[in-house]
Structures are given as C-alpha cells and as structure tokens.
Amino acid sequence: MKFDKPAGTNPIDRMAVVGRPTPRIDGPLKVSGKAPYAYEQQDVPGKPAYGYILGSAVAKGTISAIDTTRAERAPGVLSVVTHRNAGKLGKGRMNTAHLLAGPKVEHYHQAVAVVVAETFEQARAAASLINVDYARESGAFDLAAARAGAKDATGSDAPTSVGDFAGAFASAGVQLDQTYTTPDQSHAMMEPHATIAAWEGDSLTIWTSNQMINWGVKELAATLQMPPEKVRLISPYIGGGFGGKLFLRTDAVMAALSARAVKRPVKVALQRPLIPNNTTHRPATIQRIRIGCGSDGRITAIGHESWSGDLEGGGPEAATQQTKLLYAGANRMTALRLAVLDLPEGNAMRAPGEAPGLMALEVAMDEMAEKLGMDPVAFRVVNDTQVDPEDPSRPFSQRNLVRCLEEGARRFGWNRRKAPGQGREGRWLVGMGVAAAFRNNINGKSGARVRLDRAGGVTVETDMTDIGTGTYTIIAQTAAEMLGVPLAKVTVKLGDSAFPVSAGSGGQWGANSSTSGVYAACVKLRDMVVGKLGFGPGDAQFEGGQVRVGNRVADIADAAKGGELVAEDTMEYGDLAKTFQQSTFGAHFVEAAVDRYTGETRIRRMLAVCAAGRILNPISARSQVIGAMTMGVGGALMEELAVDKRFGFFVNHDLAGYEVPVHMDIPHQDVVFLDEADDKVSPMKAKGVGELGLCGVGAAVANAVYNATGIRVREYPLTLDKYLDRLGEVA
Amino acid sequence: MTEGYGAISRRDVLKTGAAGAAIAGSIGPGQAALAQPDPAAPPRAAVGLKVNGQAVRLDLDTRTTLLDALREHVKLTGTKKGCDHGQCGACTVIVNGRRINSCLTLAVMHEGDEVTTIEGLGTPESLHPMQAAFVEHDGYQCGYCTPGQICSAVAVLEEIRAGIPSHVTADVSKPAPMTTVEMRERMSGNICRCGAYSNIAEAMADVAGVKA
C-alpha cells in the first residue's frame, strides 16, 4: 500500500481500541521474569559454550604480537578467536570501525579476541591469559584541539544558508553570540549487547538484542561475507537500546565466529566495562549560536554551527538540525563541521542531532529573551512559524508549538517564576525553566503479515522490535481496531527476520511506521475476509468480532473456516513528507532547586506538553516521554564520558563511573498530549514521541538552574564544580 | 615534577593483556602471584539452596556467582545481569528476606539459604501485587531492570515497615515513615535507563497504600 495523499476517514478513526490507555500486553511476562532476552533463549540447538571478549588496551595502533597459547591450554577452553584465525571479514555499511581488531586497532576496547569455553567462569579467566603486544600510535582525542581542522560536513549534512545572515546579524539591534558544549554520552541501556549464535550447515541463527532486524541481517552477512538469506536474526525482547543497538555490534560477530570455530552454539554478552568504549556513543559537540533580533523580539538572523568528531569515515552529530525549522527569521545559516578523532565510534543516540542541538539552542533562546527583556515563553511564541523557514512554500503538516508552550505555562504556574537568583526556600535556590521540544517525524517503509485463524484469532508477524516502546501493544491495538476483534484475540510476534521487513525501532519512527504497515496488511486481510464470506461490494464494518456489509452479517471467524487466511503488505510513502514539513513539537517545564552551599541541583517538578499527532496508546506514549525526560535530566546534570586525552578513551566506562539518574533524582513527572491527528503522515495519523520527550529537557533544566542561581553555565553537564565559586559567600 | 604518563611517545610499545598481563600479576604483599594455570579443572564445591521454595543442589565452580548459578544452572533467567559489578541492581534477589545484588556474592556462600527470585513472587497467571501494580502503572519499559526493581520494591516496603532508616529519614532516632521519598531513596540502587521511576513510585505507593 502506498500512502501518497492525506488520509481520509478510516477504521482507525473509531478509536475504539487505538488511542485508549492500554496496559502492555507483554507486561505480565516482563514483570514475572518470563520474557526471554537474547542471552536467555533456551530453544537453542545444543548447549551453548560461553564467549568472553578481550578489548584492546590501546586506542590506536597495531597488534604486533598476540599469544593465545596459555589461554588455549586453560581449563575448559574450546577456542580463542582473533584476527589471525577468524577468516576474512567484511564490514557492515553502517559500521565505521571494524568489529574485530587486528592487526590495526581503531579504538580503545575494540574487540581483539574472544575466548570460548565450556563455562562463563572459564572463558573469563582464560581471557586474561592472552598476551597482546601493541605498537601504540598517537591519535587525536581532543575535540577542542581538533576543532580548527574540522571540515564542513557534506550531503544532507552540508551547510545551509538563506538570505544574508552575516549582514542581518551585524545590523541586528540585539545580538547574542555564545558557545555551548555538550559531552560524549553513553546509551547505558540496562541489557548489555548480547547474542547466542548457532550454525546449522552454512545457515546461521542469532538470538540477539538489536533494534533493526533487517539492518542486522544485512550487516552480519556483509561482515561474515555470506548471503543474507542464510542469516536469521531473532530479537523478541530488547533490554533497551536508545540507538546503541541500531547497528551490528561485536557480540553478534564474535558469537557467530566462535560458534563456527567450536561447531556448537556460543553465547556472548559484552562485559559492562567494555560497553562505553567498545560500542557507539553520542559524540560531544561545540556549538556556536548567533541570534539577532529587533527590539520587538522578532528574530532577523539566526546562525548555528556545530563541531563534532568521529573516526575517519564517520559522520557528524547533526546538532543544527532543529535550527533549520524551529523558529522564524529571514536570514539564517547552519553548518556542521566534522573533525577526525580516534576516540571510539560516534553514532546515533536517542534524538541524535536535536538532543544536543536543543541543549544549546534553547539556552541561547533563554539568554536572548533575557537580553530583550521578554518572557522566554512569549519570545518563542513571537518567533513561531507555520512554514519551513528555509523554504516557505512548505507548510508544516501540523504545528502546535505555541499551544504546547501556552498550555504548559498555564499548567506549570509559569507566572510564579521569579527573576534570576530571586527564588529562595531555606538553603535552596529555586527556579523555573522552559524549552521548546522539536523533533522531525520520519516515516519508514514497513511490512507486516496478519493471520486469521478458525477461532477468529488474529496473529500479526513483523520484524519490528519492541525496545520498551510498547510496540507489542500498539500493534495489537491496531490489528484489533482494523479487524473489529477484542485485543485479547490478537497475538503479536516481533523481532524475527523470518517475518516481513519493518521500519524497525529508531528515530522515533517505529510506532507510526510499524502500525501503518500493520494497517496495510489488515486492509488486505479485510478484503480477503469479505471475499471469503461472499459478501458483495460495499462498505464493510468490522466490529465486535463480526463483519457487516449492508444487512449481511457474519462472525469474522467464519471467513477462516476453510483454513487460515494470511495477508501481507508493506506501507510505503509518497511525497507528502516533501510537500509538508512533518515534525513533532512540545514544551518542557522544569523547576529546579540548587543548594546555595554546595551547588547540588535537585529537580522538583517536570512537565512536558507534546503535540505529536494521534497518540496510539497514552500509557506507553507517556512512559516514553517520562523516560526521555529522565534521560534529559541525566544529560543536563551528570552524564559525561570523561575523555583521557593522553590514552584516548572514555575513563568512566562502567555504571558506577558514568552516572545516569537514579530514582532519587526524579520527581513526579507530568505529561500532557494535545489532542491531534495528522492526516499528512500516515493512515494512523500518528507521529513519534520517544525522542521528542528528550528534546529540550536539558535546556529546560539549565534554564531553571539559571533562574534559580543567576549563574549561566554553557558547558554540559551542569555539575557543581562549574559554578560553585560563583554561588555567593556562605558563612 | 614529572607526571609519568602526561606524554606518550609516538610509537610507544605497550605490552599488555586483558587484565594487563604485563602490568598485573602480583598485587602486593600478602598476595602471592598465581602459578601457571593448573591444567586440572578449577576447584568446585557443592551447595544446597532453597530457590523459590524448591530445594536445589548444585555442584559448581567456586567462582560461580549466585546470579550465574540462578541464570545458567537453575535456568531461572528472570534475574538479570546488567553490569555484573553491583552498579545497576538488575540482579536483585531476596535472600533470607533481604534484598541483595546476586552478582556480588558467590553461590557457594549460600548453603541452606532461601532465595526468592522474580519467578518466586508470582507468575504471569497469578501476579504478586507488586508485579500487578507495575503492569497497572506501567512501571517499566524495556523490562530488563524490572525483575530487580520488583524484588527491590517488595523488600523496600518491608524495610520501611521494619523501621530501618534511610538517607532521607529526617530523624534517624525514629522509625522511617512510609513515604514516596523514602521509597525513591531506597530504590536508588536499581537503575532504570528507560526512566520509569515516576511510574514505579506510583506502583509502590499503590501497593503500600499511600499517596504518590
């Protein structure tokens, strides 16, 4: 099915199931420990051996010698796989560095070897018996130092320019020119990257933890240089990803190589201390923002430049993305500049681009509002636009940013906000902050297969994944709505490359794209049902387990009397995303308290108001947003991969060193969804919220801290050491 | 003053292994370096546990943690390995009525102990009230930290009822009150990267019968 014109009325609009708060259908399994994650799969052919990965001790260089004899002789060891015996390996299109080092080492903790043994304990012990000699080379590990040599990004990341930015900025009555920095961040999902691999002849099955099944199949096949048809990838439950499991990682490759070497299944989980350096991370940025305004508060010039680094062949952190679209202004420019660094591979982490981009832009907007003497909400409202500011012929499909801001301000009690440094409760300095949330909507081609059995049961199969997003439930809701059956009649099977190819989970496209694919398959199944029942043409109603055309009625199950009905289709998209700018919007409000003695910051209240099209399941959508708000607090206050610029690695590479928010950091959170349905995006009329919820949170926290203290910090995270000496005397 | 490692020569040959074979080895006085690995199998020991009410007899490599004993030997995989270093709480189980990180204890040290895992609290068909509250309040997303959160949550309510003080107890000379702030502080050893904290707090308040 192709979606190439705005959706008319369709069965989803009934919203008898879709849009209703629906507890997760996979919930009882998850809360009772019965949902099997990758490392826990029991239906593996044969008893798996255990693999343990050895990571490189240097960031850049060459393995000059590697001695595995002691490890090979250790008790229980079956094999040691290194670049010397792994056979020729390719590289996935989306991997920048290789997933097995040797002889070249491209980054710290890049996999150098995997030890396979009968038990986990034996594999772990033997891994330390491998001796590796490295010829270490110097590298570039410091973004600030590499900034001068950074180059303009190309392709869709190339610089943009509209009007005369330089001239307009120079002549603007009120100017802001500030630089902000965001650090390297780690996804830190709770389930480590893990895989069980099993070969049967030349066919490989892997049970793994991956957000994008089809990418994973192709990339693993490319790496192992085998036909993708021979690879099956199964990933029914995924313990968090946030972009860290978008791509093929070394656990899958090492498990596959090991299983081939020892001729039996092998399971490998990345040890937690390897994860920050071995896998991908969100790259640090240096961002310069210039805004010029008239005294009326209207933006006349807006410029955003961002510098980031990556390994040779990698890409930039697209932190200027939102600045192209968020605010009006006739004269504008953006530029992404990429430096080559020898730190581990940078790549997507939840809301890549916008998350760090808004951490800077929305603080700049706060600073500009203050310069103008305007309320930060009013300043943003004045600069709203209903068209793409770089191409005014393109309207937004739907844009309710102003309502988000105003509704949020009303609910949050924004009018009680005091001047900077004036809010005081005992030892606490108290302040409020706001930031706009913005994230583009992306639709991905997505397929599904829907089965109707004799008992009227419906089974949906798609290689879509549920990474905590609630996919199982919204897909069941979609099928139940389309086929008029109770939710309990729907079984959803996900995360298996034997199923139709979906859009996968990423870029907050998963919910809308995957349910649209299910919609397409259900439309096909509805036609088959009507045909099987022998009902003539007419407007079929599917409701209450029955099918009605005119005055003819039958149980839906009757259509499958003669055998299961199976329909498969894929939703594809036309040019509506070109005609209309499709984006999601929101406003974040935060109240923060800063200890006037120690500078410790505690978040007291949080509110998000989101405009993201139709909300398919308010329960799981809300969870996506509160979870993103939590991650935003982490990004604002504590998360930073500390770079050792001599050795070239992230020093705090475990969950004790890399601090993410804990229960005590997070207060009760409020989320409001505006009642929307965007008919330009899909038949579901939905967009995404999982990344929107993160976009702007960090800036709202930073702005609240500023409002509390009167101290502006432009380097994230806002740890107390950055402003302690400016907090004022304490006796 | 030279700082040793401030500068690294351009092609500095470093010899090392996983545990820094060239720089590890003997640690200090009182700790003998291990001899060449013994080709014989590593030491084993027998241990009897009571897991979710069932007696379990295991013969284990002494290095086996309680977590790995449960997951890899008893095949109870509800208890999760998130970090294996006591930094995340995903492996939380209740031993003799107390919650602990099962990754930081050896199975052989638990002879005769009663271990309750997530599977022992309830089943999909018959959920424990805390499990049911997590479903109702959507106190999870990816589900990986969830068994640990729930085991912890069940134990936390008991700890508050038992009057054990916490970091947020205003007056430690008195029993701690049953509040969500007490719950949040005590749950802080269970990291949820999906960020379900606000909902977990509501689930716990619901079970405890207090206002979130």
Add this chain to the structure above:
Amino acid sequence: MRPFTYEKATSAQDAAAKAAAMPGARFIAGGTNLLDLMKLEIETPSHLIDVNGLGLDRIEEIDGGGLRIGALVRNTDLAADQRVRKDYAVLTRALVAGASGQLRNKATTAGNLLQRTRCPYFYDTNMPCNKRKPGSGCAALGGFSRQLGVIGTSDACIATHPSDMAVAMRVLDASVETIRPDGTTRAIPIAEFHTLPGETPHIETALEKGEMIISVALPRPRGGTHIYRKVRDRASYAFALVSVAAVIQRDGKGAVALGGVAPKPWRVEEAEALLPQGPKAVADRLFAGARPREDNAFKLTLAQRTIASVMAEAKA
C-alpha cells in the same frame, strides 16, 4: 576471575593463621568489593576463607560505656541499631549515605573499612597504577582526576578512600580490634588504621599479614549534634565528591572529618579548635598543604562550603 579454593572458617584465630600461612589466601565476608575486583583480576586470591558464621555479627555494649560492633555486622544492621541511632547518629547517617540498600544488606563493618579505592585507573587493568601494580606508575596523575584526592596523596598515588562509614568512625574516635595469626589481639585507633600512600600506595592499612578485624569499638557517647553531609553529582547511589562527618556540641566545639578528599578519612584535630572562627578557618587548616589537580581543585571550595552548611545546620 582466577580459580580459588574455598573454605568456611571455624574460628577467627584459625582463619588468621590460615591466611598467614597460605599464599594467596584472602578473607571473604560480604564480598561486595572483593568479588567486584576479582572479576576484573585486580584481586587474585587463590584461596578464600569465608568468615561469615563466626558469630562476629553482634553489637554489644562495652562495660563503662561505648559499643563494640562485630566485624561481620552488616551495614544495614549497624545503621538500624537503636543504640547507634540514638547515640552515634553520625554513623547511621554515614552508613545510609553509602552504596545502595542491596549492598548495605551484604556489606560488613570490616569490609567497609577495607574497601579499595574507586579510582577509575585502578579499575582499568590496561592502565598503569602503583596501587594495583607497584612501580607501574600512576595514570591518574595528569588524567581524569575529578573524583580523586586533594590532600594526603603522593606522587605515586592520588586515590581516595571511598568509605562513608569510616569517616563517621574517624570523627567518633573508633578503634579497630583485630586478632593476629598467633592469637594475640590489638586495638588500632581508626586514625592509624588507614595509611597514606607515600611510595607504597599498595599498602592501605596497618594490618599485618593474616591479621583479621574482629570488631570496631566506639567510645562512650559524646552527645552533640550528629551530621553527615555527603555531596555527589546524583542524589543517591554515588561516591562522595566531598563528605563531612561532624559532631558539634552546644558550645560550638566539636569534631569534623572529611571523606572524598584523601586516601583516608581526613581529620585534623587542630582544625577543630578553629570551629568558632568559622568554616574558612577550619577548611584552611584541614587543607594546609593540599595538592589539588586541575580537575579536582573545586573540592577545596566544596569542602569549605560543605563545612559551612554543616555548621549552619548544627546551629539551627
């Protein structure tokens, strides 16, 4: 983790004797720190002596006043003990500021004293570390040192001691009671229990080979206001940037010890005499001769401000 044999100790003296006689033997109690380090092969015992079950898990009153805390008393039980909460609240407060509920349920009094630094370079076995591998160098010098020590450190090591409990015990003038392999016992004042790194950062305590902690004695209660203030980046489950344990009397005199700044709980008795002069005077004396790094110089400011916070709280 290297292979090890395992036995349950039958008596404290037997355990101490075995630990002294067997190369590579170590005691294990709660295991929360030792197993963490064994997994990384930072600790590599070849024999573990399980000292749980020796009856060292009781808290008893000392004739004439004070408490004797068994070495195996769990952190949770120590924090929750009514006598501790009433008379040594700073200790309860320090304990509940540390780690997580799960860890406190397992971690023991002796183990808490003996826990090793959280310096990230100590934890990364690819890095040089004089504490882990004497003579290999210190990667933290010139590296990421935000968490590390500002005083009491040396050119060989700038690690901090991570305990909260020990900081409170220092302010309470506790003493560590031990048994040696020959069966003799001794009491080591907490001030002398942890050693400064100097040229030998791998030596961290005054314990001799095989010597085992039996108990920790707290002297008679001193009254006063008990405060433990721990400052960290997140609100819970994190090690201290700076912590302050204080017992302040009505007349403004008192005792103060700091955590997160030095290789041992940091207390300078002369500084306490300056309490009436305010936090700056106290901090200046406490940190006389401090050698902060660029990353952790803020700890000096933070320590002074935290002391100010504690003094204000004591007055309130």
